[in-house]
Amino acid sequence: MAEILIIEDETVIREAVMRLLQRDGHTVHGAESVEEAQQLGPLSDYDLILADHRLPGHNGNHMISAAASTPVIIMTSYATVKSAVDAMRQGAVDYIAKPFDNDELLLTVKRALREHTLKRQNAALRAHLDVEYPVTGIVGECPAMMNVFDRIARVAPTDTTVLILGESGTGKELVARAVHEQSERADGPLIAVNCAAIPDSLLEAELFGHEKGAFTGAHSAREGLVEAANGGTLFLDEVAELPLPAQARLLRVLQESEIRRVGASHSKHIDIRLVAATHRDLDQLVEAQAFRNDLYFRINVMEIALPPLRERGEDIAALAKFLLEKACRRLNRPAMQFTPEALSLINQYSWPGNVRELENLIERAVIMLDGGEVTAEQLALPRRENNGQQTTPDLSLEAYFCKFVRENEGGMTETELAKQLGISRKALWERRQRFGLQRRGQAG
Numbered sequence: 337m338a339e340i341l342i343i344e345d346e347t348v349i350r351e352a353v354m355r356l357l358q359r360d361g362h363t364v365h366g367a368e369s370v371e372e373a374q375q376l377g378p379l380s381d382y383d384l385i386l387a388d389h390r391l392p393g394h395n396g397n398h399m400i401s402a403a404a405s406t407p408v409i410i411m412t413s414y415a416t417v418k419s420a421v422d423a424m425r426q427g428a429v430d431y432i433a434k435p436f437d438n439d440e441l442l443l444t445v446k447r448a449l450r451e452h453t454l455k456r457q458n459a460a461l462r463a464h465l466d467v468e469y470p471v472t473g474i475v476g477e478c479p480a481m482m483n484v485f486d487r488i489a490r491v492a493p494t495d496t497t498v499l500i501l502g503e504s505g506t507g508k509e510l511v512a513r514a515v516h517e518q519s520e521r522a523d524g525p526l527i528a529v530n531c532a533a534i535p536d537s538l539l540e541a542e543l544f545g546h547e548k549g550a551f552t553g554a555h556s557a558r559e560g561l562v563e564a565a566n567g568g569t570l571f572l573d574e575v576a577e578l579p580l581p582a583q584a585r586l587l588r589v590l591q592e593s594e595i596r597r598v599g600a601s602h603s604k605h606i607d608i609r610l611v612a613a614t615h616r617d618l619d620q621l622v623e624a625q626a627f628r629n630d631l632y633f634r635i636n637v638m639e640i641a642l643p644p645l646r647e648r649g650e651d652i653a654a655l656a657k658f659l660l661e662k663a664c665r666r667l668n669r670p671a672m673q674f675t676p677e678a679l680s681l682i683n684q685y686s687w688p689g690n691v692r693e694l695e696n697l698i699e700r701a702v703i704m705l706d707g708g709e710v711t712a713e714q715l716a717l718p719r720r721e722n723n724g725q726q727t728t729p730d731l732s733l734e735a736y737f738c739k740f741v742r743e744n745e746g747g748m749t750e751t752e753l754a755k756q757l758g759i760s761r762k763a764l765w766e767r768r769q770r771f772g773l774q775r776r777g778q779a780g
């Protein structure tokens with residue numbers, strides 16, 4: 337049972353309480369004053385301290401701060417209940433008014449001990465989670481992810497520009513958030529912009545803002561997204577999609593810490609940290625003169641490369657379980673688990689849409705089920721034959737993607753297509769560009 341300290345200067349009461357708690361199975365120590373209690377040994381050795389409010393020398397409230405994480409219950413006479421309430425404000429876990437009956441005292445002690453145990457368990461659990469996943473919300477233990485965590489921890493507290501590389505759906509936005517949250521700018525804004533999602537004609541005005549009358553339809557001046565990130569972090573996702581004029585403007589912002597809205601004659605000082613991401617090979621784009629060399633050197637100061645999901649080994653199963661639990665919680669479903677066969681299939685599949693594809697697939701399964709087990713059939717993933725090859729599709733990923741899009745685009749919107757493929761709408765758009773696969777039919 338528990339180790340309890342009683343501080344009470346009235347011997348009759350102290351001994352009665354000690355006997356009562358001993359009979360309840362606890363190990364009990366007694367002291368007449370705060371000073372004597374402190375001489376007995378470290379206060380952290382006790383699970384609970386009961387201190388009389390009125391004591392010779394320091395009063396019982398003194399124990400609240402001295403005891404640090406050990407809970408303290410204040411004992412007080414009816415006449416001083418108000419001061420006991422004050423004690424609770426200072427951090428006492430409870431108070432008990434004298435004269436108390438035995439049951440009441442035992443109940444109060446029991447409740448305080450139970451809450452203390454729960455608190456300790458929670459702290460231990462949190463510490464355990466922190467150890468397992470050094471960056472909150474990002475699951476991963478494979479060497480490549482450990483390297484990612486290490487880089488986040490090193491670069492986040494500096495003001496260095498970060499370039500995050502990785503296929504679509506690998507968690508680039510999560511990493512950008514982690515960099516922001518672990519930086520000194522954490523209290524400032526994090527503005528995330530998907531450069532591929534804004535039409536070229538609007539991009540400059542959206543990013544850099546505009547003055548009234550800067551172009552047709554600019555009826556009033558407007559702040560841009562870059563300015564909105566002042567004092568915080570600007571996350572430019574798919575930075576390779578920035579048209580050249582916008583690249584030139586961005587370079588000026590980075591070089592001079594100044595921003596000039598479209599149509600403005602003066603600049604304004606701005607303080608942002610840039611985190612950029614792309615799945616493209618920027619070296620190649622620079623060579624093809626589609627990306628400015630000088631901007632590339634500005635943003636490629638510290639690189640964080642996210643591995644594709646298929647290369648993360650045991651993380652795949654850990655992520656699947658994590659995402660299943662998350663989906664059940666979010667969709668308010670009872671807890672579910674994968675059958676061993678389903679897990680083995682998850683491990684073997686190539687995950688072209690990476691973590692996002694896995695997340696979507698799991699969400700679909702959770703919506704369709706009412707608890708219990710998620711089987712291989714419910715996941716509907718292509719299986720491998722004994723030689724390790726996937727039976728369907730018997731195609732390269734690119735060919736599979738093109739075939740799927742061509743066969744289904746007539747009857748689906750872009751959002752539906754992307755969902756079926758387990759990739760984002762943006763990723764679908766980007767792959768259409770890459771594979772020269774412009775949309776043919778319109779969905780009904």
Ligand SMILES: Nc1ncnc2c1ncn2[C@@H]1O[C@H](COP(=O)(O)OP(=O)(O)OP(=O)(O)O)[C@@H](O)[C@H]1O
Nearest residue numbers: 473474475504505506507508509510691692760763
């Ligand atoms: N390691 C991870 N642990 C937990 N969740 C993850 C992890 N990686 C990705 N996710 C989840 O997967 C989804 C996709 O991640 P995110 O949007 O960060 O990817 P992305 O690389 O930015 O994709 P895109 O390039 O298509 O924008 C998100 O819901 C994210 O929370």
